[in-house]
Amino acid sequence: MNRRHLMSGLASSVLMSSFPIGAAEQVSIDSRYERPSKDSDEGSLWGYMDHEEDKLKKSPFLIRDSQFKNYLSSIACKLGGAHCPDIRVYPLMVPFFNANMAPNGMMQIWSGLMLRVDNEAQLAGVLGHEIGHYLARHSIQHLRDAKSRSGLGFVTGLFGAVGAIASLGLAAGGFAYSRENETAADEIGISLLSKAGYDPNEFANVWENLQIEIKASTEGENSGFQQLFSTHPLPKDRQDNLRRIALLSPGSVKNEELWQDNISPYLRIWLKDEVKRNKFESSLALFNRLVQREKNKSEYLFSRGEVYRLRNKGDDFQFAINDYKAAVLAGNEPAEVHKGLGLIYKSKGDKDLAKASFLTFLAKEPQASDSLLIKSYIEELES
Amino acid sequence: MIILNPFFRICILFFFYFGFSSTGFCQSKNLAPNFFGLKSQSSVLLMPIDIELSEISLGGVMEPKTDWTEAASKLISANVTSRQSVFKVKFIDLVDDGQNDEVNDINALHAAISQSIGLHHFGVSGNALPTKLGNLDWSLGEVVQGLRGKTNADYALFFWVRDTYSSSERKMATVALALLGRSLQGGLQVAYSSLVDLKTGQIVWFNLIKKPDGDLRNPGGVSITLDNLLSNFPIAQ
Amino acid sequence: MKKLIFILLVGLLSACANVVKVESGEFKVSDHMSITLSGAWNQLKVPTLKPAIVWSMEGVTVDQLLIYSDIKDGDTLVPNSLFDSEKNKKFIFHSSMDFSQIASLFEAKFTADGSIFNLDKIEPKVISKQKGVKFEFSLIRKTDNVKIQGIAYCVVSNNQLYALIYQAPKLTFFKRYENSVENMASTIVVR
Numbered sequence: 001m002n003r004r005h006l007m008s009g010l011a012s013s014v015l016m017s018s019f020p021i022g023a024a025e026q027v028s029i030d031s032r033y034e035r036p037s038k039d040s041d042e043g044s045l046w047g048y049m050d051h052e053e054d055k056l057k058k059s060p061f062l063i064r065d066s067q068f069k070n071y072l073s074s075i076a077c078k079l080g081g082a083h084c085p086d087i088r089v090y091p092l093m094v095p096f097f098n099a100n101m102a103p104n105g106m107m108q109i110w111s112g113l114m115l116r117v118d119n120e121a122q123l124a125g126v127l128g129h130e131i132g133h134y135l136a137r138h139s140i141q142h143l144r145d146a147k148s149r150s151g152l153g154f155v156t157g158l159f160g161a162v163g164a165i166a167s168l169g170l171a172a173g174g175f176a177y178s179r180e181n182e183t184a185a186d187e188i189g190i191s192l193l194s195k196a197g198y199d200p201n202e203f204a205n206v207w208e209n210l211q212i213e214i215k216a217s218t219e220g221e222n223s224g225f226q227q228l229f230s231t232h233p234l235p236k237d238r239q240d241n242l243r244r245i246a247l248l249s250p251g252s253v254k255n256e257e258l259w260q261d262n263i264s265p266y267l268r269i270w271l272k273d274e275v276k277r278n279k280f281e282s283s284l285a286l287f288n289r290l291v292q293r294e295k296n297k298s299e300y301l302f303s304r305g306e307v308y309r310l311r312n313k314g315d316d317f318q319f320a321i322n323d324y325k326a327a328v329l330a331g332n333e334p335a336e337v338h339k340g341l342g343l344i345y346k347s348k349g350d351k352d353l354a355k356a357s358f359l360t361f362l363a364k365e366p367q368a369s370d371s372l373l374i375k376s377y378i379e380e381l382e383s
Numbered sequence: 384m385i386i387l388n389p390f391f392r393i394c395i396l397f398f399f400y401f402g403f404s405s406t407g408f409c410q411s412k413n414l415a416p417n418f419f420g421l422k423s424q425s426s427v428l429l430m431p432i433d434i435e436l437s438e439i440s441l442g443g444v445m446e447p448k449t450d451w452t453e454a455a456s457k458l459i460s461a462n463v464t465s466r467q468s469v470f471k472v473k474f475i476d477l478v479d480d481g482q483n484d485e486v487n488d489i490n491a492l493h494a495a496i497s498q499s500i501g502l503h504h505f506g507v508s509g510n511a512l513p514t515k516l517g518n519l520d521w522s523l524g525e526v527v528q529g530l531r532g533k534t535n536a537d538y539a540l541f542f543w544v545r546d547t548y549s550s551s552e553r554k555m556a557t558v559a560l561a562l563l564g565r566s567l568q569g570g571l572q573v574a575y576s577s578l579v580d581l582k583t584g585q586i587v588w589f590n591l592i593k594k595p596d597g598d599l600r601n602p603g604g605v606s607i608t609l610d611n612l613l614s615n616f617p618i619a620q
Numbered sequence: 621m622k623k624l625i626f627i628l629l630v631g632l633l634s635a636c637a638n639v640v641k642v643e644s645g646e647f648k649v650s651d652h653m654s655i656t657l658s659g660a661w662n663q664l665k666v667p668t669l670k671p672a673i674v675w676s677m678e679g680v681t682v683d684q685l686l687i688y689s690d691i692k693d694g695d696t697l698v699p700n701s702l703f704d705s706e707k708n709k710k711f712i713f714h715s716s717m718d719f720s721q722i723a724s725l726f727e728a729k730f731t732a733d734g735s736i737f738n739l740d741k742i743e744p745k746v747i748s749k750q751k752g753v754k755f756e757f758s759l760i761r762k763t764d765n766v767k768i769q770g771i772a773y774c775v776v777s778n779n780q781l782y783a784l785i786y787q788a789p790k791l792t793f794f795k796r797y798e799n800s801v802e803n804m805a806s807t808i809v810v811r
Contacts, residue, residue: 038450047449058487060736060760278728343718372743373719373753491766492791499679503639512662513641514677521678524792584792 032086042103042140049104056090056106063091063111063266071262072109075120078196079128083135095273097210101130103139114263115270116286117206118293120255125193125203132188138181186242194249202254204242209289216285268334271303280311301327302337309340317344335364339374346377355381412504413615416518418580418587421538423619426473428536428581429463431486432456433494434544436599439553451548455599459542462605463613471619475536485529493541496521497575501591523584531581539581544574546599572596576612588617638665642675649673653689653782656807659800661685670699677797683788685801691781697729715779719744719753722774726785727757734762747775747782748810759787769794773805782810 036042056062063069072091077084086105096112107130109123117123133139186203194200263270274283287304294300305323308316324341327333342357358378362371410416421427436451464474479486500521503512511517530539549557574596578588590612597607642661648654661675672686688697693715696703703709711729713722719742727737738758745754752775759768770787786801788794 044448044450048447051447051449051452054481057482058765060765276724276727343720369739370720370742372741376744487765488767488791491764492789495681495764495766495789496678498681502681503679509638512639512676512679514660514662522792524796526791 046104049102053106061092079192101134120259121198121202128189128192132185194251200246200249213282213285217282296330298327298330298333415587420617421619426536428539432542437547458605527584539579546572650689686785688783736760777810
């Protein structure tokens with residue numbers, strides 16, 4: 001499924017002329033697409049995607065909060081212009097960096113992406129890129145190329161499967177458009193971003209941030225995540241291209257606060273899902289960046305502390321203690337900070353400190369699912 | 384109710400001579416113990432059909448075909464409903480938009496149970512579950528009573544169908560390979576159907592098809608398949 | 621994934637799988653572990669679930685009782701053959717794990733296929749006169765979206781893991797066999 005398809009530039013050249021480099025004002029968003037007939041291969045793909053969308057609606061991964069969904073839809077709409085009514089947004093609790101848009105208008109946005117973007121403009125950049133693929137109908141083109149070789153298997157990898165992320169070893173939607181199509185989608189995306197008033201530089205920032213995590217991840221950790229990223233590779237020339245186009249395109253909105261407000265109900269659970277991936281090196285790289293960005297956010301400090309505690313190499317326990325304590329100082333810390341402290345102190349044999357931490361945890365969260373277990377630790381420490 | 388066909392007469396004789404205490408000995412494999420048929424004009428709820436038709440490409444990749452699936456689902460519903468008078472039942476359609484959690488959960492549960500019945504009750508004898516004593520003895524439990532409450536139906540009829548068809552390229556390859564003395568697996572069809580008593584959740588009748596039957600992409604094929612699948616439907620005597 | 625289960629089952633239907641009856645009474649799981657049953661169960665041969673012993677009352681796609689014994693430090697909870705190399709092995713038990721980590725280990729195994737797991741409750745439990753743990757969990761099974769409820773009993777003895785884990789659909793089946801499983805868990809003897 002991880003197919004880097006290197007085509008000649010011919011196919012996209014016609015397309016590129018509609019979206020000249022650096023001339024964002026000349027982007028025109030055509031009228032909406034009509035549903036293709038069922039007999040065509042495009043129609044068959046739409047039909048398949050409609051079927052996948054039905055399954056997605058029932059998926060336990062789907063975030064059903066209509067207020068949040070409407071907020072995300074409003075961003076997609078600002079970008080999509082006349083196509084707005086055709087874009088249907090599905091935010092999913094999937095701890096990998098991904099968003100993609102199927103040719104029938106179904107747009108998935110994964111929580112791993114939403115955790116990583118710093119502001120609304122960055123999310124809009126990624127969505128704009130995906131809308132770019134949709135507007136330019138890249139998936140149909142690729143379907144026609146791929147079908148003769150291997151059937152529609154790639155479609156599942158590309159769009160279908162929330163299940164594709166399942167096994168940690170599988171690519172999260174590992175599928176590559178051609179380099180030319182990726183460039184085209186970049187350029188359309190930045191046009192849309194700029195036209196909607198967002199700061200187009202933010203799109204390049206998304207990828208730079210992600211690169212930091214990729215570099216940090218070990219060989220053993222790169223499954224799924226790395227493969228996903230490799231579908232949107234970032235060679236130097238692409239990064240340069242993004243920066244260059246952005247320079248020529250107006251727009252300044254970032255909406256950092258608005259973004260943080262809207263995701264705040266989900267932040268803790270997304271962070272927890274990230275820690276659960278057990279990809280210590282890349283998680284640390286991510287959390288280091290988040291802590292750097294917002295030095296006094298207890299959730300980020302706590303999450304980094306958790307990773308140190310679980311990794312438990314060298315001085316990790318001390319790093320974890322430092323982070324947990326910083327989280328407490330920052331205020332409004334998750335109750336589990338105290339459980340984490342308790343577990344470390346218990347490991348080190350610091351009985352009094354352990355007991356005190358556990359008691360604090362239980363006071364803050366008496367109904368915790370592991371409250372009885374923690375109580376038994378306290379009894380052990382007392383005896 | 385005593386059924387006096389020859390098979391049952393022999394069973395009754397065995398029962399008296401050999402004192403078998405389980406009615407399972409004489410009971411059809413497709414029927415729950417102590418169930419011998421519907422009462423005439425029982426109301427039967429038609430559950431949303433759990434069906435997926437796919438095409439297998441040359442490379443062996445299965446591609447679900449939504450249009451085939453939707454068409455087949457409608458054909459099956461229509462065909463089943465048309466058997467109403469022959470089956471001496473009243474079919475009730477469940478109005479369902481696919482988003483009802485209760486219906487989806489029950490359908491999913493039924494699918495899981497069907498697979499176990501197919502494997503352990505209708506599979507090779509080495510797969511049988513000894514604790515079931517050879518009986519068709521599975522129940523969805525009281526959770527189905529909500530359906531009875533909503534529809535007043537006595538029973539619910541479930542279908543689970545997975546069907547694959549070889550693409551024309553694959554068919555051609557199959558012919559070519561056959562000439563070389565090798566084979567490619569063709570299309571597969573697995574279909575389960577069960578009748579559930581909505582008072583208790585007991586699966587009172589179950590049947591399955593394990594090999595290619597009718598082509599579900601057309602009405603004739605649906606008829607052939609359902610003639611087979613419903614051949615031993617427990618019609619009221 | 622639905623496709624896989626369907627193909628797997630069609631395959632199994634024609635294979636000669638083995639199911640044997642496990643009678644009431646004491647059952648020797650291994651040299652170091654035994655349990656006592658007060659009613660018969662069915663033991664299934666399911667190679668993909670090794671090293672666990674697999675029991676079921678309603679069938680492999682409905683409910684499963686997994687029994688783990690003599691799992692040493694460094695052993696994995698799934699067949700070794702699933703990994704192409706030593707360093708890619710996953711779901712490894714370490715004797716230094718605390719009970720939360722053991723629960724997380726099972727969570728990782730059960731969610732490997734994309735199923736969603738929630739730890740509902742975890743508490744200490746005396747098992748075979750030793751300090752063990754009992755945890756309750758819910759799963760949404762990825763293959764078919766069935767909502768599953770589960771209960772697990774684990775103990776580490778002589779640095780080896782012993783566990784009894786039961787999973788069944790939340791609707792109807794878990795409640796049906798919950799008591800039987802709890803009774804069985806109370807009879808675990810680990811030497």
